[in-house]
Amino acid sequence: MAIDRFEAARIAALAKLEIAEGELDAVAVQLSAVLEFVAALDELDLKVGDATVLAPTGVPLRSDEPDGRTLEPGQATSGAPEAEDGFFLVPAVVENLEP
């Protein structure tokens, strides 16, 4: 099996995703099944580095073209769980530097 419960827990931590202890074994089994399936790609004769990461239809990258539409800070924070004066609120992330 490609992934065990410990590896599953490591990936979940990377993804900032809480997974219950009791689900880790099932998650590991499901991810392993998919990874075993995708090994089919080894059957293809692929050129290393010949990568397509954008849609391969010739849409060129370009600069932004703003047209004057903007959101006020209050609109932008209107869907946030906690906001104040146009700012998103989160728990304190720095220690008090001058106790």
Added chain:
Amino acid sequence: MTAIAAWKQSAREIASAVRAGRLEPGEAAAAGFDGPGARWEHDVHAVLASERSAREAAAASAPRDRALSGVPALVKDNLCTVDHPTTCGSRILEGWRSPYDATVVRRLRAAGAVLVGKGNMDEFAMGSSTEFSAYGPTRNPHDLTRVPGGSSGGPAAAVAYGLVPISLGSDTGGSVRQPAAFCGVYGLKPTYGRLSRYGLVAFGSSLDQVGVFARHVGDVAAVYEALAGPDPFDASSRPGAAPDVGGWTAGVRGLRFGWPENLWREGVEPAIVAALERAAAALERAGAVRVPFEFLPGRYAVAAYYLLATAEASSNLARFDGVRYGMRHRATDLGELYAGTRGRGFGPEVRRRILLGTYALSSGYHDQYYGKATAARTRIAAEYQAAFEHGGFMLMPATPTLPFLLGEKVGDPLAMYLSDVFTLGANLAGIPGLSVPMGLEPGGLPVGVQLLGPADSEPVLLRAARAIEMEGDPARIASAEEKEPAWPGSR
């Protein structure tokens, strides 16, 4: 036209009646809800949100002299709308309202359409059955024990049972074409970049494309015409004018179409093979030439897709962390707030895909998984390019199976992924695809086929679909302009 009959009409008939002053925009929009639709919606559950006041306000402000004037439209719940919540079928966005409209929604409104609400979907468009909606599944209007497909199951089912004549979905790996086939309606996934992604909540940004559902080929063309074209707010939007689809009735005489029959020699249900034969015969009667050829089996596309789409999703969905939108798991530590919000707010399939994508991108595995999948994508796109040397378009299945039972695949992710085996390739290659309904198989379930073509071949795909519609089964299609919606529970 009377308002009471409006729910059965095509979008173009409704708009024509509104332009002529014979129908009020509000009447057409209400017809689907106040008529038989109300009872059917109870059984089907295609709609996540539809507020009467918002419908009435949208109808009152709809311009009356446009191509889609007064046409009621449902949009998938991952398209941002100011007048209804946008939840993406997820608890993590429960009740969230966007401060702006998606570009396609703006263009729908500008064309006169009346937005009536939001369609149910698999959470964040991840799924092929709409069973992964956090708000309960949608059921297939043709058989309530079966799934409507997914992830745009709500918009597909709503068009099938007649709530609306048109709807919008999104197609990252087949999420418009597969539910269209399962529900017996048309489903167009345009060329990548033809319809703006601005305001479409991102899943796999290099694969996502807004798509169109309708019961009539001509309605697909009308909606495409209203929506397609460059958008300065979408950096991946395709430059230049969209191709003209006004000639959708022009026929297919003299066109050649590819027939990759090795794809359905095994693993495809006989009713679908029979439908492919009927579609090909219809195209031949209309003057097109069938060109058999061998095509790359779909399992490679499935393998590449489920690495690329999950990798992109793991990045795109990082923004849902309990800070800027929707729900929050309260914690004193920021890391716990992120992980707790995401662990509780995302459902099982979304969690699975985020984990898979994170793994495929992680240090030590990137080259083996993501890197290899990007190289496979290059190869698969080249295979499609080569295939279109056999003809201007190709005919193939939309799905390997007929609509499956609720619960049948929900516990087996890989089995669910394989139901997209014929649709994923178009997203990898960025090309357009159109699901064409072929009526009901003997057991009464819808069966569909798929047309694929090179970039910007939408006009050809619509002409081919029209040829199939007219010639496919003249006994079934008494008039291609008067197809009635499916009536849930009528069988």
